[in-house]
Amino acid sequence: MALEKLGKALNTALRKLARSSTVDEATIKEVVRDIQRALIQADVNVRLVLQLTKTIEKRALEEEPPAGASKKEHIIQIVYEELTKFLGTEAKPLEIKERPTILLTVGIQGSGKTTSVAKLARHLQKRGYKVGLVCSDTWRPGAYYQLKQLVEPFGIEVFGDPEEKGAVKLAREGVEYFKSKGVDVIIVDSAGRHKEEKGLIEEMKQISEAIKPHEVILVIDGTIGQQAHNQALAFKEATPIGSIIVTKLDGSAKGGGALSAVAATGAPIKFIGVGERIDDLEPFDPKRFVSRLLGMGDIEGLLQKLEELQKEQEFKEEDLEKFLKGKFNLKDMYAQLEAMQKMGPLKQVLQMIPGMGYSLPEDAVKVGEEKLKRYRIIMDSMTEEELEHPEIINYSRIKRIARGSGTSAQEVRELLHQYNQMKKMFKSMDKRKLSKMARKFNFGGFGV
Numbered sequence: 001m002a003l004e005k006l007g008k009a010l011n012t013a014l015r016k017l018a019r020s021s022t023v024d025e026a027t028i029k030e031v032v033r034d035i036q037r038a039l040i041q042a043d044v045n046v047r048l049v050l051q052l053t054k055t056i057e058k059r060a061l062e063e064e065p066p067a068g069a070s071k072k073e074h075i076i077q078i079v080y081e082e083l084t085k086f087l088g089t090e091a092k093p094l095e096i097k098e099r100p101t102i103l104l105t106v107g108i109q110g111s112g113k114t115t116s117v118a119k120l121a122r123h124l125q126k127r128g129y130k131v132g133l134v135c136s137d138t139w140r141p142g143a144y145y146q147l148k149q150l151v152e153p154f155g156i157e158v159f160g161d162p163e164e165k166g167a168v169k170l171a172r173e174g175v176e177y178f179k180s181k182g183v184d185v186i187i188v189d190s191a192g193r194h195k196e197e198k199g200l201i202e203e204m205k206q207i208s209e210a211i212k213p214h215e216v217i218l219v220i221d222g223t224i225g226q227q228a229h230n231q232a233l234a235f236k237e238a239t240p241i242g243s244i245i246v247t248k249l250d251g252s253a254k255g256g257g258a259l260s261a262v263a264a265t266g267a268p269i270k271f272i273g274v275g276e277r278i279d280d281l282e283p284f285d286p287k288r289f290v291s292r293l294l295g296m297g298d299i300e301g302l303l304q305k306l307e308e309l310q311k312e313q314e315f316k317e318e319d320l321e322k323f324l325k326g327k328f329n330l331k332d333m334y335a336q337l338e339a340m341q342k343m344g345p346l347k348q349v350l351q352m353i354p355g356m357g358y359s360l361p362e363d364a365v366k367v368g369e370e371k372l373k374r375y376r377i378i379m380d381s382m383t384e385e386e387l388e389h390p391e392i393i394n395y396s397r398i399k400r401i402a403r404g405s406g407t408s409a410q411e412v413r414e415l416l417h418q419y420n421q422m423k424k425m426f427k428s429m430d431k432r433k434l435s436k437m438a439r440k441f442n443f444g445g446f447g448v
């Protein structure tokens with residue numbers, strides 16, 4: 001998961017608040033100190049951290065909780081809101097208005113640009129666009145073969161010529177080629193040869209002159225932390241049609257610094273890289289990102305993944321309907337959890353489920369897969385009626401099931417608890433109520 005270390009530290013701070021017996025000034029100051037420490041450890045600029053935490057402290061001390069919310073819930077809400085503002089508040093999705101839309105990607109050497117270009121092409125293809133890739137990286141001939149190797153399994157064509165030395169010529173010919181093929185989106189990948197932004201921006205201007213891109217996308221390496229600020233600022237000043245992808249947020253201890261530094265420039269972050277796989281690119285939505293970072297889950301993201309899965313026929317329509325209506329029984333839950341495994345590491349998917357993010361034991365993926373096996377063993381000892389109507393499972397049935405499956409009553413109860421949590425959470429998957437319900441459920445996640 002992106003910024004895992006930062007998320008865990010923030011989640012711990014909020015759980016500590018949720019467990020505290022009183023919420024006085026000292027408690028609030030302690031939560032603020034914990035948040036400051038977590039953000040500074042993630043290489044977030046100290047001045048930005050002090051600004052952010054001063055606002056959180058001021059609001060927490062002065063504001064009365066809204067009706068129906070406890071003081072603790074209100075403070076958790078304040079932290080969520082201020083962190084979201086800190087990262088840009090609104091999502092700025094990539095828009096494909098023209099046919100073909102021409103995107104130009106630029107990035108410093110080793111930023112993760114080639115991988116991100118491939119991920120972006122796949123992301124757009126999954127949303128129904130026909131995509132053509134132009135490799136105009138005359139600096140590293142290997143980039144052409146790397147791109148081909150990454151995207152050709154998905155039937156995405158790459159235009160390039162490792163012998164050709166003229167980047168602008170390649171870019172222009174590639175755009176003409178894909179225009180004649182009638183693709184929806186043309187992504188032109190420039191050379192990743194530059195060590196600093198000056199040369200990169202010069203080349204960007206030359207290629208832009210030739211191909212007139214609708215958008216220029218700068219790929220920034222998330223591991224450089226708050227140094228990303230200068231790159232993002234120089235880029236933003238050099239082009240009005242720019243947006244940013246911040247990569248490597250899955251493994252980097254300093255990703256929080258990079259993300260906040262870029263957000264501070266006001267340059268729109270449209271995607272984040274969260275792994276080496278072709279699917280490890282996420283549209284950046286501050287609200288959903290912070291919600292997941294704090295362990296509050298990301299139901300909308302989960303819904304999108306479910307819908308994507310459904311499109312890829314991994315998920316039958318009626319399952320989705322049942323699932324979304326919460327009308328599912330234990331057999332359905334097992335099937336859904338199995339299907340979720342296909343969405344990516346179970347840990348990433350489970351962290352989208354409110355309240356489960358960090359409450360999962362350390363190695364959640366292992367626990368996830370092992371847990372599924374245990375669930376299968378337990379459920380194999382249940383009667384059809386119990387599987388269809390878990391609500392009839394009382395203490396004596398729990399004991400019988402545990403005995404019959406060679407597990408413990410505690411494990412059977414935990415399975416039923418997880419089932420009830422998921423059922424409650426998905427009961428009304430109505431987008432309108434989603435965020436309110438998700439936040440409400442989230443507090444359950446903090447036990448407040």
Ligand SMILES: Nc1nc2c(ncn2[C@@H]2O[C@H](COP(=O)(O)OP(=O)(O)OP(=O)(O)O)[C@@H](O)[C@H]2O)c(=O)[nH]1
Pocket residue numbers: 107108109110111112113114115116140143192193247248249250251272273274275276280
């Ligand atoms: N963990 C992780 N690794 C990434 C991510 N994005 C890229 N990488 C890895 O970073 C390394 C560099 O990626 P490339 O796409 O080759 O970077 P590049 O900027 O094209 O490199 P040059 O073309 O050589 O300048 C590769 O090993 C990628 O797999 C990410 O989001 N997470």
